[in-house]
Every structure is written in structure tokens, then in C-alpha cells.
Amino acid sequence: MQNEVNSTGSGGEVFSSLIVATPFDSLDWPGWLGLINWEEALRVRALTRGLLGAAGFLVIWELFGRSGLVPQEYLPPPSVVAVELLALLGDETFLRDVVATVLALLISVLLSVGIAVPAGLVLGSVAPVRHATRAVVEFLRPIPSVALIPLAIVVLGLGPEMKIALAVYAAVWPILFNTIYALDELDPLLVDTARVFGASRLRVLLSVALPSALPFVFTGIRLSATTCLVVLVSVEMLAGGAAGIGEFVMDARSGAGRMDLVLAGTVVAGVLGYLVNEGLERAQRRWVGWGFVQGGRS
8 A cells, every 4th residue: 555655656756747847957058058049140130131121121211212213202211200209109198099909919819819729729639629610610710800890880889999809819729729839739649648646637738739739829910910010900990999009090181181190100019019029939948949949930
């Protein structure tokens, strides 16, 4: 009996160590640190090239805008846009529009994660449910969110709920399919080992499958965040009714016809998208950096 107790205790310890050690203890730490330094060097070089490319683009734009080939009221040079952008940074109305878009983006991403990750875990681990819902998922996935604007207006009105719902609809798919793919690629040995030591299906899913899927989930979140921003600005422009960068751009274009303000708002949206993607990529490297080593760059 004592041997059985010891065996059971040993099994629990082995399973606990399996959870804790997956996948961190299996890393080659010196090689991992060297890879980080190498990747940082590559990132610096890529950033330098990106800055040079952006500077070249701005120079060409400036020269073309001042060449007279296109009237400046249609294509103002970046120097003019920069002046208007600096002025907008002190405009409370514009800042409220930016904050409205940022808040809608944050809510949309959180809702997308809350919906897509659990759904992906279920569809990726329960084959009958996956087969039963496949036709519906494949039917809904290709439908553009902007095509659902009339339906969303009828159901939700013109408030921020409408644009958030459309953004969530567009953003759940990358997270959902990345989660499913991660479970498909899960090492069966990890699952079998956990089952041998008495882990329930739910515990295996949460303690083994989900941690292993995190790099793929983070990649899906990065894709979904930029998708959310695109949809939010597009819906603000097409449907209106809710404050945001898109509505500011449309007001500037249809009201005073100020292309300098239109381009300034567009630049803000682009910078916001870049910052969101960069922040999520850094979070991915910080929290699930092992995913770049074991499974390759996600």
C-alpha cells in the first residue's frame, strides 16, 4: 500500500513537472539567448531599412506634391500634412475621435479573444463538434464585415456597439483558426503522458494544450488587432453615427474638402496600427518567446 501511495505521489509530481516544464525546461538557454541577440540585430537592421524607405517615400511625395502635376488641394505634400497634424494634436475634438477609435479597438480585440480562443479549443479538441460546425464556419468566414453594415444598423443602431460588433466578427477568424491549427500540431506524446498520470480531458486542455498553443494564439491576436482597426475606421467612414478617426476623415473630406486633414487623419490611423502591431509583437516575444525557438517564428 505504501508503494502504491508513493507511486501515486510520484506520478502527481511527474505530471506537475510535465506541466511546469512544458515547454520552458526543454530550452537550450545559451542558444536561446544567442538567438535573441541575433534577432535583435536583425530587427535593428530591418528598422533602419524601414526608416530609410519611409524617408525616401516622403521625399518623393514632397517633390511630386510640389511639382504642380497634381493640384495641392488634391494631394498636399507631407510638409503641409505634418503642419495640420501637429495642429490636430491640440484639437480636443480630434483627440476624442482618436480615443473613441482606440477604446473600440481595445474592446473589439478583447471580445475577439474571449470568443475565439474558447471556441478554437473546443473545435480543435472535439472532432464531432468541429465537423458539425465546419460548413457554417466556412460559410460565414468569407463574408466581409462591411457587407453586414445594413444589418448591423438595423439590429444595433448607429452607436459604437455596431462598429464593435462588425470588428469582432472580422477579427475572430484569425484567432480561431490559429488556435485550431495549434491543437492540430500539438505533440501527442504530451497529451498521452498527461493522460497516463490521470489528468482529465479538461486539465490536459488547459494545462498542456493551451500553453503550447500560445504562440499561435498571439499571432492570431496580432492579425486580428490590425483587422479590427481596419474595420473600425472603415465602418466609421461608411456608416458614421459614432465618433472615431473614420468619421473625422469623412467630415474633413465631405465638408470642407480638406485633403490635408484627410491625410493627417489617415496618418494617425496608420501610426496607431503600427504601434498596436509592434506592441503585440513585443508582448509575444516577452511572454511566449520560447515559441520562436521550438515552433519557429509564429
